Structure formats: structure tokens, C-alpha cells
Amino acid sequence: MNIIITISITAFLVLYAGLFKAKKALLPLTLVGLFVALGFVCASWSGNESHFGMMQTDNFALAFSGLCIAGTLLIFLLTQNYFSAKNDNKAEYYTLILFALAGMIMMVSYQNMSMLFIGVEIMSVSLYILAGIRKNDFASNEASLKYFLMGAFSTGFLLFGIALVYGATGSFDLDAIQQHLIDNKAVSPLFYPGVILMLIGLSFKIGAAPFHFWTPDVYEGSPTLITTFMSTVVKTAGFAAFLRLFSGAFAPLHDFWVAPLLIIVCLTLLVGNVTALFQKKFKRMLAYSSISHAGYMLFALVVLTKNSGGNVFIYAGAYTFASIIAFAVLILVKQKTGSDDFESYNGLARKNPLTAFTLTVAMLSLAGIPLTAGFIGKYLMFLNVMQEYQTILVAFAILNALVGFYYYFRVIVAMYFKDGQGVELNTPLQYKVVLVVSAVATIVIGIYPDVILQLI
Amino acid sequence: MELLILLFLPLAGALISLFPGKQSARYGAFAVSILSLAWTVGLLLRFTPDATTQFAVDYDWISQMGIRFHAGIDGISMLLVLLTNLLVPLIIWSSFGRNIDRPAAFYALILFMQTGLLLVFTALDAFLFYIGWEAALIPIYFICAMWGGKDRVKVNMKFFVYTIGGSLFMLLGIIYLYLQNPERNFDIQAFYSLNLDRSQQSWVFWAFFIAFAIKMPVFPFHTWQPDTYTTAPTQGTMLLSGIMLKMGIYGVIRWLLPVVPGGFQDWTPTVIVLSIIGIVYASLIAFKQKDGKRLIAYSSIGHVGLIVAGIFALNTQGLQGAMVQMLSHGINVVGLFLVTDILYNRLQTNKLDEMGGIAKVAPKFAAVALIIVLGTVALPGTNGFVGEFLLLLGVYEYSLWAAVFAGLTIIFGAVYMLRMYQKVMLGQTNAATASFADIKGSEQAVLYIICLLVIVLGVYPKPILNLTEAPVQQLLEQVNQKLSLVK
Numbered sequence: 029m030n031i032i033i034t035i036s037i038t039a040f041l042v043l044y045a046g047l048f049k050a051k052k053a054l055l056p057l058t059l060v061g062l063f064v065a066l067g068f069v070c071a072s073w074s075g076n077e078s079h080f081g082m083m084q085t086d087n088f089a090l091a092f093s094g095l096c097i098a099g100t101l102l103i104f105l106l107t108q109n110y111f112s113a114k115n116d117n118k119a120e121y122y123t124l125i126l127f128a129l130a131g132m133i134m135m136v137s138y139q140n141m142s143m144l145f146i147g148v149e150i151m152s153v154s155l156y157i158l159a160g161i162r163k164n165d166f167a168s169n170e171a172s173l174k175y176f177l178m179g180a181f182s183t184g185f186l187l188f189g190i191a192l193v194y195g196a197t198g199s200f201d202l203d204a205i206q207q208h209l210i211d212n213k214a215v216s217p218l219f220y221p222g223v224i225l226m227l228i229g230l231s232f233k234i235g236a237a238p239f240h241f242w243t244p245d246v247y248e249g250s251p252t253l254i255t256t257f258m259s260t261v262v263k264t265a266g267f268a269a270f271l272r273l274f275s276g277a278f279a280p281l282h283d284f285w286v287a288p289l290l291i292i293v294c295l296t297l298l299v300g301n302v303t304a305l306f307q308k309k310f311k312r313m314l315a316y317s318s319i320s321h322a323g324y325m326l327f328a329l330v331v332l333t334k335n336s337g338g339n340v341f342i343y344a345g346a347y348t349f350a351s352i353i354a355f356a357v358l359i360l361v362k363q364k365t366g367s368d369d370f371e372s373y374n375g376l377a378r379k380n381p382l383t384a385f386t387l388t389v390a391m392l393s394l395a396g397i398p399l400t401a402g403f404i405g406k407y408l409m410f411l412n413v414m415q416e417y418q419t420i421l422v423a424f425a426i427l428n429a430l431v432g433f434y435y436y437f438r439v440i441v442a443m444y445f446k447d448g449q450g451v452e453l454n455t456p457l458q459y460k461v462v463l464v465v466s467a468v469a470t471i472v473i474g475i476y477p478d479v480i481l482q483l484i
Numbered sequence: 485m486e487l488l489i490l491l492f493l494p495l496a497g498a499l500i501s502l503f504p505g506k507q508s509a510r511y512g513a514f515a516v517s518i519l520s521l522a523w524t525v526g527l528l529l530r531f532t533p534d535a536t537t538q539f540a541v542d543y544d545w546i547s548q549m550g551i552r553f554h555a556g557i558d559g560i561s562m563l564l565v566l567l568t569n570l571l572v573p574l575i576i577w578s579s580f581g582r583n584i585d586r587p588a589a590f591y592a593l594i595l596f597m598q599t600g601l602l603l604v605f606t607a608l609d610a611f612l613f614y615i616g617w618e619a620a621l622i623p624i625y626f627i628c629a630m631w632g633g634k635d636r637v638k639v640n641m642k643f644f645v646y647t648i649g650g651s652l653f654m655l656l657g658i659i660y661l662y663l664q665n666p667e668r669n670f671d672i673q674a675f676y677s678l679n680l681d682r683s684q685q686s687w688v689f690w691a692f693f694i695a696f697a698i699k700m701p702v703f704p705f706h707t708w709q710p711d712t713y714t715t716a717p718t719q720g721t722m723l724l725s726g727i728m729l730k731m732g733i734y735g736v737i738r739w740l741l742p743v744v745p746g747g748f749q750d751w752t753p754t755v756i757v758l759s760i761i762g763i764v765y766a767s768l769i770a771f772k773q774k775d776g777k778r779l780i781a782y783s784s785i786g787h788v789g790l791i792v793a794g795i796f797a798l799n800t801q802g803l804q805g806a807m808v809q810m811l812s813h814g815i816n817v818v819g820l821f822l823v824t825d826i827l828y829n830r831l832q833t834n835k836l837d838e839m840g841g842i843a844k845v846a847p848k849f850a851a852v853a854l855i856i857v858l859g860t861v862a863l864p865g866t867n868g869f870v871g872e873f874l875l876l877l878g879v880y881e882y883s884l885w886a887a888v889f890a891g892l893t894i895i896f897g898a899v900y901m902l903r904m905y906q907k908v909m910l911g912q913t914n915a916a917t918a919s920f921a922d923i924k925g926s927e928q929a930v931l932y933i934i935c936l937l938v939i940v941l942g943v944y945p946k947p948i949l950n951l952t953e954a955p956v957q958q959l960l961e962q963v964n965q966k967l968s969l970v971k
Contacts, residue, residue, distance in 0.1 A: 392622070397618065397622060397648075398614070398615050398618040398619065399615065399618070399619060399622075407655070408549075410655070410656070410659060411549075411659055411662075414656075414659045414660065414663060415663060417660075417663075419656070419660075422656055422659075423653075423656065426649070426652045426653065426656065429652060430645055430648070430649045430652070433644065433645055433648065434641065434645065437641065437644070441629070441637050441641075444626070444629070444630055445629050445630055445636065445637050446637070476545075476546070477546055477548075478545075478546050478547060478548055481546070481548040481549070482548065
């Protein structure tokens with residue numbers, strides 16, 4: 029609870045600071061607020077406190093809250109030199125991101141399905157505005173409209189699903205639903221369409237195929253900073269929400285919903301990887317690759333174990349750090365060359381060794397090469413589904429991972445092996461901090477994941 | 485502790501050599517590699533050649549997943565550690581006098597790879613083995629793709645996807661074995677004591693064997709190899725053919741044969757036929773090659789085919805032959821690639837037709853090249869002979885006809901290698917070769933050392949055979965015992 033209150037108060041303070049034109053104070057204020065929130069996460073660790081039956085701050089919730097806050101922190105650091113001088117809605121950016129974060133904290137710690145809905149809405153409404161915050165940019169408007177329409181639809185699915193589940197079980201509470209399913213062998217037929225509708229609604233939110241159509245356009249059209257936020261932190265929160273519901277409340281009916289889930293997983297892997305292969309722009313490639321990562325993360329739900337939460341946490345952490353590096357470099361390259369085609373990365377390594385090295389680490393991690401966090405994440409996912417000997421699914425995932433190597437390595441190839449004029453990027457200090465911190469985190473988790481695995 | 489120094493000395497060297505200037509990176513890397521060779525020799529002197537694992541280290545690593553940092557050295561590992569740490573200094577030395585762009589990165593990657601290779605050869609935990617396996621692949625990919633020749637990006641992407649694809653299936657096999665293991669760990673002894681039924685063994689065999697077969701490479705998994713060897717920088721080719729190829733062979737001996745002997749036995753005829761097809765096929769193609777580097781690449785497929793056939797024959801001679809031949813092939817192939825590098829450096833071509841008469845103008849070069857070529861074609865008295873003789877003996881014990889066809893390597897090899905030597909060294913000089921400068925400096929030193937090894941190991945191979953005899957015997961006993969239990 030403290031976490032949400034801190035973040036919300038920070039958001040209001042930032043809004044007022046913007047009103048009084050205190051532009052210099054925005055970033056420090058936000059960072060202080062987020063650090064305090066992180067402090068609360070640590071302070072309430074292992075507390076497993078219940079908040080009026082609406083939210084449960086168990087370790088799962090706290091770990092994902094911490095990850096979301098840390099990711100947001102890194103993204104805020106990327107705002108240096110991002111805004112042009114005359115841009116005067118900087119405070120709105122900050123405030124809306126913080127509001128979205130508050131919504132996400134609810135999504136990762138809800139105990140009652142009404143809180144899930146409220147959290148999703150707080151997050152989504154902020155994001156609709158953020159996607160379209162460049163009022164005069166056609167692509168940004170398009171992204172906002174698409175995101176809004178699709179998002180409204182998916183929320184509709186979600187809400188309808190919640191209503192049907194409530195009708196079948198008589199409760200919004202996760203534990204009560206689970207107990208009802210365990211106690212009653214023959215559950216009301218209303219329950220099944222309810223689960224399917226919720227599955228669809230949440231798949232929309234995390235961008236899993238075949239409900240992924242909004243992702244590429246929205247990611248491409250939105251301001252890059254917002255795309256970074258959407259594809260990392262927002263996605264992580266979406267997964268946590270997914271997991272809380274399906275690995276807890278709906279777990280007794282695993283046999284029923286695993287079949288549609290498997291279809292979603294396979295389609296997501298295939299569509300994400302194959303389409304990413306044909307992209308010419310780095311940003312669009314990252315959008316499709318984020319779809320494919322959603323597929324790998326859903327592996328945790330195919331076979332439910334007590335480690336599912338921890339596995340998704342590692343995967344989401346690995347993915348967040350690597351993606352933040354990729355988007356940070358994307359912002360730098362685009363500022364300098366005005367384009368984000370793969371060609372603009374040619375010969376980048378010669379004059380920017382640090383940037384090129386961190387981006388290489390990020391790409392290796394996304395591709396799942398050993399000694400990076402991404403490998404540990406993929407390994408855990410494969411291990412998870414192999415426990416029920418889903419060998420064919422893993423073999424299919426391996427083939428998809430091979431496709432992944434092609435497109436992730438394209439940017440490494442461009443930076444190191446292609447001769448280009450090799451522009452010298454001006455990398456501000458905060459960017460360097462973000463790049464180095466994320467790369468170090470990626471390698472440390474890759475070599476010694478024990479620290480994190482013991483968390484959940 | 486001794487082993488940790490052995491494993492991580494190159495890695496430390498890699499980090500250090502990233503920082504200083506151009507020349508010091510070169511000498512720094514060389515010094516580190518010499519130091520690790522000296523350390524290996526020190527370990528070798530304290531090593532007792534019996535079947536036990538020595539210098540073992542065993543630490544908790546990722547306790548949540550049952551992964552331990554468990555490594556140790558027995559005779560077979562010792563041989564490959566020796567091969568690695570002997571060849572790396574030679575490979576680095578051979579690059580002296582060559583102009584290398586971004587040298588710090590180049591040498592750092594070589595040393596990084598050395599640590600990966602040593603991990604593979606000493607790991608006693610399957611997960612650690614896998615990590616080492618990939619840790620050796622990443623640097624060689626960058627070496628080949630960054631400093632390679634024409635088409636390097638495309639060729640190396642194929643190489644990378646091929647090898648990592650194979651190893652991901654191996655990872656699937658490792659996970660399967662882990663889940664079958666009631667103790668839920670990756671320990672090699674626990675894997676050895678698993679008792680899977682025939683069909684399980686069969687698919688685990690293929691999950692591992694494809695990874696190993698791609699690395700070696702065995703026909704029909706070889707298609708990445710000639711292009712990659714040809715476009716890679718010489719040092720990259722030497723690392724690939726001299727050391728990296730042995731990862732696959734070592735993997736078969738350490739992780740495939742004792743873990744799933746039933747699968748191994750069931751698929752022996754298939755693999756022997758594949759390797760013999762590879763021998764004949766590669767030799768015929770080598771015969772037609774006009775490019776020297778490509779010719780050696782194909783000849784390497786042929787030699788590896790014989791080693792694989794020898795191992796799958798599953799008897800003492802075959803396995804001991806494989807051991808000696810791993811060492812000999814590593815030394816000889818590095819020598820051959822250095823010879824082609826010297827030719828290319830002087831003449832700017834790899835085409836055999838554009839050479840000739842070099843023996844007249846560069847007698848020292850011609851003499852050492854002859855010794856290496858004779859070692860490769862397995863002339864008695866050279867190191868190649870000992871290994872190939874034992875391998876053929878092993879294959880003969882398995883089947884006469886297999887031995888007849890496998891023996892073709894020696895005949896074919898003699899034909900194409902000597903024909904290459906004749907085209908390059910003998911005959912009339914042409915405009916380009918008339919001014920061919922004889923070897924000197926580091927080229928000369930490296931080639932002399934290689935020639936010395938060719939002859940010494942050929943005349944007196946006993947220390948090597950002694951080193952591996954006890955573990956090979958133990959391996960065979962273990963396999964036979966386990967085979968009698970398979971359902």
C-alpha cells in the first residue's frame with residue numbers, strides 16, 4: 029500500500045512542479061519518489077500483508093513491484109537530452125508514467141479481481157495518452173488511436189470474463205475462486221467461457237498472438253521512450269497479472285485452459301520470430317521480438333510448478349534489462365542519424381566501443397546465449413515444460429530460437445563487421461549509467477542467478 | 485585450486501590484454517599463453533597416469549538448480565588440456581608479423597576462447613560442460629566474422645546457427661537426463677549410473693550426437709565447414725580445426741559413450757557408415773580442389789571421419805588411436821594452415837595453379853612443409869602414422885570391409901597432399917614465386933617446433949599412450965558393464 033501511495037504522491041508533486049515551471053526539479057523529484065518506493069518494497073519483504081482482502085503484498089508481488097520500479101527508474105534516466113527545449117509537456121510525461129506505474133503495482137499484487145480491472149485501467153488510460161503525446165505527429169496519433177481501440181476491446185473481454193467467473197463461483201477473491209473450484213467437481217458452465225474471455229483479454233495486454241496486431245504499429249508510432257516503457261515494464265506487469273490469476277485461482281482447471289494456451293504459445297513464437305526476421309527497422313524488429321518473448325514467458329503457465337513465478341521473474345528481468353539497452357542505443361542512433369534502419373548501425377563499434385559492447389550483450393541476452401541473463405531465463409522455461417516431457421514444444425521453441433539468432437545478430441553484424449562511416453554518438457552520462465548498469469546486471473544474472481532465484 | 489588457475493588464467497589475460505596498446509596486447513597475450521602452457525606442464529609432471537580424476541574442484545554454483553562448478557582432470561582430459569595449451573601459444577606466435585586490425589580485441593577473444601575450451605575438457609558437471617561449449621563458440625564466431633575474408637558475415641552466420649542449433653538440442657538432452665536423475669543434479673557420475681531403456685537412450689544419443697557431429701564435422705553435418713575454414717583468418721582456422729573440432733570427439737568419449745552406451749551400440753553401424761562415406765566423399769572433393777586452404781579443410785573432414793570410425797569400433801586400439809590422432813591432427817593441421825598462410829602472405833593467392841618451384845628459392849620452408857605433409861599422410865616415423873595405424877586396427881577389429889574403406893583415407897590422403905606439395909614446391913618458378921622469401925623469425929620458430937613434434941611423437945608416442953591407457957581401459961569396462969544391464 030505504501031508503495032502505491034508513494035508513487036501517486038510523487039506523480040502529483042511532479043504535476044505541480046510542472047505547473048510552476050520547475051523543470052529542473054522534475055527528474056530529481058521523480059527519482060527520489062521511486063527510490064522511496066523501492067525502499068518500501070525492501071521494507072515489506074516477506075511480510076505477506078493483506079490489504080483489506082483487495083491486495084496481497086506477498087513476495088511475488090513485491091519482487092515484480094521492485095522490477096517494475098527499477099525498470100521505470102532506468103527509463104527515467106533516459107530522459108536526459110530526450111526532450112527538445114521548447115517541449116512543454118515534460119511534466120505530463122513524468123506524471124503519466126508514474127500513474128501507469130501505480131496501476132501496474134496493483135496489477136502485480138491484486139487479490140481481488142476488481143483490483144485487477146482497476147489496475148489495468150489506470151495503467152492503460154495513462155498509456156493511451158502517452159502513446160499519442162506528440163500531438164502533431166501523425167504516427168503518434170495513429171498509435172494512440174489503435175492502442176485505445178484495441179485496448180478498450182480487450183478490457184471489455186476482460187471485464188466480461190470477470191463477470192462470468194463471478195457468476196460461476198460467486199466471488200471476486202482469488203482464494204475463494206480457487207477453493208470453489210477445488211470443492212465443486214462440476215463447476216457452472218458459465219465458468220469456462222469466463223476463463224477463455226479473460227485469457228483473451230490478458231493476451232491482448234501482453235501482445236500474444238493472435239491478439240498481437242496492435243503491437244508493431246503502436247510500438248513504432250509511439251515516442252521511443254514510451255515504447256521502451258510499454259515493451260518492458262508494462263509487459264512485465266501484464267505477465268505478473270496473468271500468472272497471479274492462472275497459476276493461483278484457475279490452477280485447478282489447468283487441464284481445461286492449457287489447450288488454448290498452447291495454441292497461443294505456439295502461434296506467438298512463430299509469428300513473433302518469423303515476422304521479426306523480415307523487418308528493416310530496428311524498432312519494428314524489437315516490437316516483433318517482444319511478441320516472441322511473450323511466447324517464451326507463457327511457457328511458465330504450460331506446466332505449473334512452485335517455481336513458475338520465479339522463472340517468469342528471471343525471464344522478465346533479463347528481457348527488461350536487455351530491451352532497455354536496445355532502446356537506449358536506438359534513441360541515441362536516431363538522434364544522430366535520424367533513422368533507425370539497420371544500416372544506420374554500420375560500423376558503429378569503431379567510434380563507440382562501450383555503446384556497441386553493451387548493445388552486443390543485450391542482443392546476446394535476448395537471443396539467449398549462455399553467460400547472459402537471457403540464457404538463464406530460456407533455460408528455466410525449457411526446464412519447466414520439460415518436467416512434463418513436452419519435448420516437441422521445446423524442440424519447436426529451439427527452432428524458433430534459431431530464427432531469433434538471425435535477427436538479433438543483424439545489429440551486431442552491422443556494428444562490428446560492416447564498414448560504414450560509423451558516426452560518433454554523443455552519449456550523455458545518464459545513458460552511460462543506464463547502459464553499464466543494465467549490461468552488468470545482464471551478465472551477473474547470467475553467471476550467478478542464485479541470488480535472484482532465492483528471492484521468490 | 486591448481487585447476488582454477490589453469491582455467492581462468494587465460495580469461496584474466498583476456499581482460500588485461502583489452503586495455504594496453506597495440507604491441508603490448510600481442511606480447512601480453514603471448515606471455516599469458518606461455519604461462520598457461522608452463523602451468524600445464526607443471527600439472528603434467530605431478531599427474532599420475534592412472535584412471536583417477538585429479539586436481540578436482542567442486543563448488544556450489546547455482547544451488548537452486550542443482551548446478552555445481554565441478555571439474556577435474558583424468559588422462560583423457562589431460563591430453564586435450566595439453567593440446568589446447570600447446571597450440572594456443574603457437575597460434576598466437578604465428579600471428580606475429582601479420583598486420584591485425586584491432587589487435588587487443590583479437591587476442592582477448594583467443595584467450596577467452598581458451599578458457600571455454602579448457603572448461604569443456606575438464607568439466608564434470610553437464611551444465612558446466614554446456615557453458616564451456618558455448619563460451620568457446622561465441623569468441624570464435626567473432627574472430628571469424630570480424631577478421632575473416634570475403635563473405636565472412638554470411639558464412640559465419642551459417643556456421644553459428646548450425647553449431648548453436650546442434651548444441652541447443654544437446655541442452656535438451658542434458659535437461660532430459662537431469663530430470664531422469666533422481667538426485668536432480670548434473671553430476672557426471674550420476675549421469676553414468678542412470679539406467680535408461682533402449683528407446684530413451686536412442687533419442688538422447690541423437691540429441692547429443694548431432695551437436696558433436698556438427699562440431700567435428702561428420703558427413704552429412706559438414707556443409708558449414710569448408711566455407712568457414714576458407715574465409716576465417718588463419719588463426720581462426722587453426723583454432724577451429726586444431727582444437728575446437730576435438731570438442732566434438734571429446735564429447736563423444738566423455739558424455740555420450742558412457743552415459744548412453746545402449747544408444748551408442750544401436751547406432752554404431754549408422755555412424756560408421758556415415759563416417760566412411762565422409763572419408764571417401766571428402767577425399768574425392770579434396771582431390772579436385774584448386775584452392776590450398778579448401779583442400780586442407782576437406783582433408784580434415786576425411787581425417788576426422790577415421791577418428792570417429794575408430795571410436796565407434798569401441799575397442800582399445802580404436803580409442804587409443806583416437807587419442808593420439810587428436811593430438812597429432814591438431815599439431816599437423818595447425819602446421820598446414822600456417823604453411824598456407826605463409827604462401828598467401830607472400831603471393832596473395834591460395835590457388836595452387838599459380839604456385840610452383842618454391843623449393844628452389846625457399847629450401848627451409850620447403851623442408852619443413854614436407855615434414856608436416858608427411859606427418860599428415862601418416863608416413864611411418866611421423867605422428868600421423870601412430871594414430872592412424874591404431875585407428876585402422878580398431879576399425880579392422882570391428883569389420884574388415886569398414887577397415888578397407890576407411891584405409892582409403894591414407895591412400896587418398898597421400899595422393900592429394902603430395903600432389904599439392906608438388907604443385908606448390910616443385911616444378912618451375914613463375915614470376916610471382918621467383919622472389920619468394922624464405923621463412924624467418926616467428927614463422928620459422930613455430931614451424932620448427934611443429935616439425936619437431938611431428939617427429940618426436942612419431943618416434944616415441946609412448947608417453948601419450950601411457951597417459952590415456954588407464955582411463956580408456958576403465959571406460960571400456962564401464963561401458964561393457966553398463967551394456968549388460970540395459971533393458
